[in-house]
Amino acid sequence: MTTTTARGTREGPRTGGAPTRRWPVWARTSAGAAILAAVVWWFPGGTFTDAFSALGAGPVLTALGVGAATTVLCAARWREVALGVGLRLPFRRAVADYYLSVFLNAVLPAGVLGDVNRAVGHGRYSGDLGRGVRAVVLERMVGQAVLAVTGAVLLLALPAALLGPGLWAVGATSGAVAAVVLAAVIGLRAGRAREPRWWRALRTASADARSGVFARWPRVVLLSAAALAGHVTLFAVAARLAGVTAPLPQLVPLVVLALLAMSLPVNVGGWGPREAVTALAFGAAGLGAATGVTVSVLYGLLSLVAALPGAAVLVSRSPLRRRARGAGPAPTARRAGGAAGGGRLRAAAGAGSGGLPPRTGGGGEPPGTGARPLPDGGRDGAEAGAGADPRRGRDRGGPGRRREFVAPTPNQAGPERR
Secondary structure (H helix, E strand, C coil): CEEEECCEEEECCCCCHHHHHHHHHHHHHHHHHHHHHHHHHHCCCHHHHHHHHCCCHHHHHHHHHHHHHHHHHHHHHHHHHHHHCCCCCCHHHHHHHHHHHHHHHHHCCCCCHHHHHHHHHHHHHHCCHHHHHHHHHHHHHHHHHHHHHHHHHHHHHCCHHHHHHHHHHHHHHHHHHHHHHHHHHHHHHHCCCCCCHHHHHHHHHHHHHHHHCHHHHHHHHHHHHHHHHHHHHHHHHHHHHCCCCCCHHHHHHHHHHHHHHHHCCCCECCECHHHHHHHHHHHHCCCCHHHHHHHHHHHHHHHHHHCCHHHHHHHHCCHHHHHHHCCCCHHHHHHHHHHHHHHHHHHHHHHCCCCCCCCCCCCCCCCCCCCEECCCCCCCCCCCCCCCCHHHCEECCECCECCEEECCCCCCCCCCCC
C-alpha cells in the first residue's frame, strides 16, 4: 500500500508481506524434514542406534578438539573480513560469537539462524548493523566458494555412479555463489544512470567485498581451506568409528560431497540432505548405503558435541545471568555515580553562569567560612596560588567566578603583624 502526502510518497503497511517472507524459510525446513523422515523410514533402526553406541569419551574429546580448531579458524576468517570492511572485532569475541553461531545452527531449524544472530549482534556491537550483516554474508560466501571449488577438483575422483549427483551438488553450490555475483554485476551496471536506493546499497556491498575479501584473499582463502580440512577430519573420524576401513583418498571425495549437500539451505539443523547423499555416495562406492547413514549420523552427533561450548556462551550471556551478576554493586555504583555527576554538574553550572558567586548561606557568605569579597578586585583566581600572602588569606576564586577572601585561621602560619 502506497500513501501520498504533502511531503511526498511513503510506503504503507503491507498486509501480505510477513507470510511471503516467512514462506521460503518454512518451505526449506519442511523439505529438509521430509528428506530426513524418508531416510528414517527407509533404513532400519539399527542404522541409527549403531551411531549412538559408537560414541564414547575418546570420540567426544576428539570432537571437542577438532571443533575448537575449526571454530577458531572460522572466527579468524570472519575477523579478517570484518577488519577489511572497517569494523572492530576482538578475537576473543569473534571466537565466542562463532561458537554460539555454530551451536544455534545445530539446534535450530534452517541451519542459518545462528549466523543471523551473529550478524545482528556484531552489527549492534560495532555500531553499524548493515556492515556487520554484510561481513557475515561475505564470510559465509567465501567458505561456500572454497567448498565448491574443492568439490569440483575432487569430482573426477568420485565413482562413475556418483558423477551425476556430484555434478548436481557442485553445480548447486557454485551456481548459488555465481548467481549472487552475477546479479551484483548486472545490478551495478543497470542502476548506474539513475542511482536508486537499491543501487547505492549494492555499490556499498561491492565496496565491502573488495576491501573485506578481494584485498585480503590469500589469508581468507587459506583460513577457509584450513577450516574445511577440519570438517573433513571430523567426518573421517566418524567413518572410522563406524568401522569404515577405506583409504582416505577414496573417502575424502565422498565426505566433500556430503558437506556440499549439507551446505544446501534445505535442512533441519544440518540434517536431511546430508544423510540421503551420504547413503547414496557410500552405496555407489561399495561401502554400503546403511553404513553411509551411520557415518552421517555419527558426524551429526560429533558436530553437536563440538558445538557444546556455544551453549556455555549462550548461558553466560543470558539476561538472567547478567542480572544476577550485576545485582549487588549496581545500586551503590549508581548512587556514587549520581553524586559525582551532580558535583560535576554543579561545578559546570558555576563555571558557565557568567561570574555568579557560589551558593551562600543566609548571611550572603558561604556557610562556616566568613568569606567576603575583595574590595579592589585583586588578582584573578589563576594567579592566586602559592605566592599569595598568607595574611591576605586564600583566594577561592577561579576562572569565570567572583573571587572571595577567606580570613586566615588563628593557627595559620605567617609573618608577624607589625
